[in-house]
Amino acid sequence: MAKFRSEHDLLGEAFVPSEAYWGIHTLRAVENFPISGLPISSYPELIRALAYVKEAAATTNIELGHLDQAHGAAIIRACREIAEGALHEQFVVDVIQGGAGTSTNMNANEVIANRALEMLGREKGDYEVLHPINHVNMSQSTNDVYPTALRLATCFAIPKLLTAMSDLRHAFIDKSKEFDDVLKIGRTQLQDAVPMTLGQEFLTYAVMLEEDEARLREAIDLMREVNLGGTAIGTGINTDVKYATRSVALLRELSGVELRLSDNLIEATQDCGAFVQLSGVLKRIAVKISKVCNDLRLLSSGPQSGFNEINLPARAAGSSIMPGKVNPIIPEVVNQVAFEVVGNDITITMAAEGGQLQLNAFEPIIAHSIFKSIEHLVGAFTTLRMHCVEGITANREFLLERVSASAGLATALNPHIGYENATLIAKRALAENRSVKELVLELGLVNEADLERLLHPISLTTPGI
CATH class of the missing domain: 1.10.275.10 (Fumarase/aspartase (N-terminal domain))
Incomplete structure (x- = not known):
């Protein structure tokens, strides 16, 4: 042959x-x-x-x-x-x-x-x-086949990301319940602020993910509008007058995706705005999960000279020269995926902007960038859940000591001893290395029973005066 x-x-x-x-x-x-x-x-x-x-x-x-x-x-x-x-x-x-x-x-x-x-x-x-x-x-042209297939393929790919995000969200929810009784000091601008629970901190990450899942579902709805039947520039040349409506209906049945025919096929053939919108949401997802990973790296820093509030699972030896060193490699790899997604968003933005007249010639790089972002985010979310979040533990005793010694407790007493007294207490606590509780009792500003109630974890972490 x-x-x-x-x-x-x-x-x-x-x-x-x-x-x-x-x-x-x-x-x-x-x-x-x-x-x-x-x-x-x-x-x-x-x-x-x-x-x-x-x-x-x-x-x-x-x-x-x-x-x-x-x-x-x-x-x-x-x-x-x-x-x-x-x-x-x-x-x-x-x-x-x-x-x-x-x-x-x-x-x-x-x-x-x-x-x-x-x-x-x-x-x-x-x-x-x-x-x-x-x-x-x-009855086809690349100019309606390719964008229609790309939009449909995106609809196929996004559910995997939604599933990975949901699974990670539930892992954070589980940790928030596990850490619900762990009191710690919250921080603003990396400085001690007021008490919170570690459970509240981890629940925040779950809520952030839930918001992004909703935004992703909104973005994918735009991808369901297709230009099949528009052929070369959207005028439908070389097609039967019934072709566009019928072919999209059949495509909807075959794929199981609720596709709809664009009202204006000329506009739909040249407009890449839906890809820009979706990429923007993927960037939002990447930026926010990267921030979460920054937090996990910071909270686990140490173990002796860092924050040392939580322990990330040890996944590999961290150094070829420093014995015993373990690095936060899982959050680090997720950070890098996030950087890539931000770069992909720039590529998609420029490709969409680069279209001319009745067609955008740059949809292949849009496709490549969109699929890379989706696939790598799926891997990142899955890896973060399995190899990091599910195995996180809290340094409970250390956190309790930190809260007890923190001058930030003075903020919780503002409504009861006044801002001036609270400021004085905070300054003396820091200068004399003494606890807020000890100084308040010494100055007779609040009796011991009331002070115990005011500094109870529930009082410190929920609304109420």
Whole structure:
């Protein structure tokens, strides 16, 4: 059997490996874009989404009488195999590419066409029987297929992040309950402030995550609006008047995602605002979890000359020169993912801004950046939960000693002894290395029974005078 088959395109003849399901357009792209080394198959959600788009298009064209049953049935069967995970290794175009995603669309067209040809008992490359463009790409353009598939793929990917965020949130909730009775001194600007519980501190992290989950659900709703049927610039040229509405309805059924057709396909074909919005939310998520990791690193610093309030699970030896050193490597790796997501957001912002007239040619880098942010955040949240948060312990006795010795307790007595007296007590406590309680009793400002009530953990950490 020949090792190569000959195919033709606008530029002339080229030889494609005979066993490859992709064809000459994909070959050109592989040669043209040796950029990241990552093929589009690195994002299986995108390949699955492309298969659904192509199946919806073929089914619609059959229903409208533009594609014959034999060709259409073979295309549909090929699409279903790909949607279920087959032939993903044949999607070899680099994720970063010129051409507004044309190479990705052509890679899909060729793989589907050649698999369909096999099903019809024909050889790969026998395009006179079934053609990648004339049949598989009927009523379509890259400019509606690619953004529709990208939006759908994003809808497939986001639930994984929501799950990882929810799991981490519940881990923080569990810790907040475990630490509910652990009193500590809160800080503002890294200086001692007023008492709180460690449970309150950890519950705050859970609430922050819950807010971001809500923002992410709002952002993903924008991704459900698609421009399928708009073809080249949104005017719907080369399509049946019923094509757009029907193909989107079928795509909704196939994917299980509540997609909706844009009211203005010309606007939808050129506007990348939804990606900017989603990326902004991903950045928000990254920034906030990075702040949480900063806190965990700070609270666990020491163990002898730092805050030493909590202990993070030891995951690895921390130094090649300092024996016994253990570093907060899990929060550190999450910090680095956050930095990357912020950078990806800048890339997406500039790519969206760089669009011109009726099309944005830079959606491939938007896709790459969005999927990287989502995937790496999923990994970061999962790692933080499993290898850090679930194993955190509190240095209870040390924290209690710190609270008892803190001049910050004077703030809690403001309503009862007055600001001037509280200031005097705080200054003397620091200068004389004595406790607030001792000085208040010595000066006779409050009797011992009332002082015990006022300095009770409940009184110190909840509203009430």
